Amino acid sequence: MKAIHPVLAALGTVLVFSSGGALAQSGPKMTDGVLADASGMTVYTFDKDTAGSGKSACNDQCAKMWPPVPANTKVMEPYSVVTRDDGSKQLAYKGKPLYLFANDTKAGERKGDKVKDVWHVVTD
Secondary structure: OOOOOHHHHHHOOOOOEOOOOOEOOOOOEEEOOEEEOOOOOEOEEEOOOOOOOOOOOOOOHHHHHOOEOEOOOOOOOOEEEEEOOOOOEEEEEOOEEOEOOOOOOOOOOOOOOOHHHOEEEOOO
16 A cells, blocks of 8 residues: 655635535635645646646656645635546636645745745745
């Protein structure tokens, strides 16, 4: 069995809804001016992704350094879900797939911002 990164495991319940439609848990939220997951880990977008395409351009080796934020549940605007090349579901914000950065090891770190001028924190 493959080990799951603890941050990814925590994100497995992003925006969970009960049968009555009430919000059971919150998903990513703005923290100190950037979008962060429930554990406070910064999430990023990738310039090579096209908003609204329903696809991620970061797969294979790329996804090891930039793990996709999983989406295993129903979501509400401005969030959506994209289907990755491997068939897994990834959370998107305003149509852009969301990622974590493997080198961020503590909540609030933003080491991935502006990497190669194509990775960016989400500020709105």
